[in-house]
Amino acid sequence: xxxxxxxxxxxxxxxxxxxxxxxxxxxxxxxxxxxxxxxxxxxxxxxxxxxxxxxxxxxxxxxxxxxxxxxxxxxxxxxxxxxxxxxxxxxxxxxxxxxxxxxxxxxxxxxxxxxxxxxxxxxxxxxxxxxxxxxxxxxxxxxxxxxxxxxxxxxxxxxxxxxxxxxxxxxxxxxxxxxxxxxxxxxxxxxxxxxxxxxxxxxxxxxxxxxxxxxxxxxxxxxxxxxxxxxxxxxxxxxxxxxxxxxxxxxxxxxxxxxxxxxxxxxxxxxxxxxxxxxxxxxxxxxxxxxxxxxxxxxxxxxxxxx
Numbered sequence: 001x002x003x004x005x006x007x008x009x010x011x012x013x014x015x016x017x018x019x020x021x022x023x024x025x026x027x028x029x030x031x032x033x034x035x036x037x038x039x040x041x042x043x044x045x046x047x048x049x050x051x052x053x054x055x056x057x058x059x060x061x062x063x064x065x066x067x068x069x070x071x072x073x074x075x076x077x078x079x080x081x082x083x084x085x086x087x088x089x090x091x092x093x094x095x096x097x098x099x100x101x102x103x104x105x106x107x108x109x110x111x112x113x114x115x116x117x118x119x120x121x122x123x124x125x126x127x128x129x130x131x132x133x134x135x136x137x138x139x140x141x142x143x144x145x146x147x148x149x150x151x152x153x154x155x156x157x158x159x160x161x162x163x164x165x166x167x168x169x170x171x172x173x174x175x176x177x178x179x180x181x182x183x184x185x186x187x188x189x190x191x192x193x194x195x196x197x198x199x200x201x202x203x204x205x206x207x208x209x210x211x212x213x214x215x216x217x218x219x220x221x222x223x224x225x226x227x228x229x230x231x232x233x234x235x236x237x238x239x240x241x242x243x244x245x246x247x248x249x250x251x252x253x254x255x256x257x258x259x260x261x262x263x264x265x266x267x268x269x270x271x272x273x274x275x276x277x278x279x280x281x282x283x284x285x286x287x288x289x290x291x292x293x294x295x296x297x298x299x300x301x302x303x304x305x306x307x
Contacts, residue, residue: 031123035116038100042112050109050148058208062146065215069139070120077124077132089125096122109148117143138218145211159185161206165240166196169247178255187247189255196247209239209278216282227289234285242278 043063051059096118103111117140124132133140162185170182173189180189185196213235217228 027127031127035119035123038119039113039116042104042109046109046113046148056148058211059146059148062142062208062211065211066139066143066146069142069218070136073136073139076135077128080128080131080135082127083129083131084127085125085130088130089122092118092125093122108150110150114144114147142211142214142218145207149207161240161243162196165243165247168240168244169196169251172244173248173251178252180251187251189251192254192259194251194254206236206239206243209242209275210235212275212278213238213282216279216286220286224293227293230289231282231286235282238278238281238285241281242274245277246274 046059050056096115099111099118100115102108103113103115120136120140121133124136166182166185166187170180170187173180178189180187182188187194187196213232217231
């Protein structure tokens with residue numbers, strides 16, 4: 001038994017040694033160490049700072065999904081011929097260093113964290129070529145949703161969104177017979193007042209749900225470009241609808257169970273309701289689009305036969 005285990009262990013060590021001595025692996029290992037050293041402090045600060053807040057809690061999730069999507073593409077990239085684009089690669093790398101230095105020194109997270117995408121593009125161009133970048137386009141694009149946006153942009157776009165969500169939630173609950181009124185983004189239901197916060201109906205929530213919808217499109221992989229485009233556009237009103245559902249759920253929880261329930265565990269549960277509602281609406285919209293396309297195709301086929 002010991003000899004079998006020893007043989008298996010030696011085989012594993014041999015395989016590992018074969019991988020490590022492969023001359024094509026060494027540059028990627030060096031790059032991995034360099035990227036970890038370069039962006040480790042940045043993401044450590046995000047994990048213990050901005051990403052720990054409700055409004056930016058989607059950041060770690062998007063990062064993890066992006067890394068998983070990149071890992072899925074590794075076999076496909078490995079099969080591509082090595083055709084480095086040195087001019088483009090070094091140019092993109094120089095741009096990345098300028099953006100990183102500016103972001104790190106001036107505390108601009110848009111540049112500091114966003115440079116990771118540019119660095120990956122530059123490294124892939126230098127070590128593999130433009131074809132590999134085209135293969136990795138979606139994981140790299142998906143990383144955009146983890147980048148913290150400047151507060152000026154967030155504040156300017158969040159307030160109108162919160163107003164619209166508050167108005168829709170009030171109108172629906174009032175139509176349902178509930179004693180509710182609204183003043184700006186403050187909802188008054190019964191003896192309770194609720195402030196529609198940025199985390200409940202802000203730009204970050206829209207970004208998170210947009211990322212969820214694009215991930216769904218990537219995993220489903222429809223062949224029809226028009227169908228993908230329509231569904232991608234519908235993700236915006238779907239995100240708005242999901243936000244309205246979340247605010248309604250929180251309002252009803254507070255109305256029936258009290259303020260402590262609305263601000264406690266059930267507040268986090270309402271966040272789960274938001275994403276479940278968005279996912280179900282995306283799947284429902286996709287089903288309706290598929291049904292409409294099939295119906296239209298059948299009608300066109302019948303008309304062509306009659307003609």
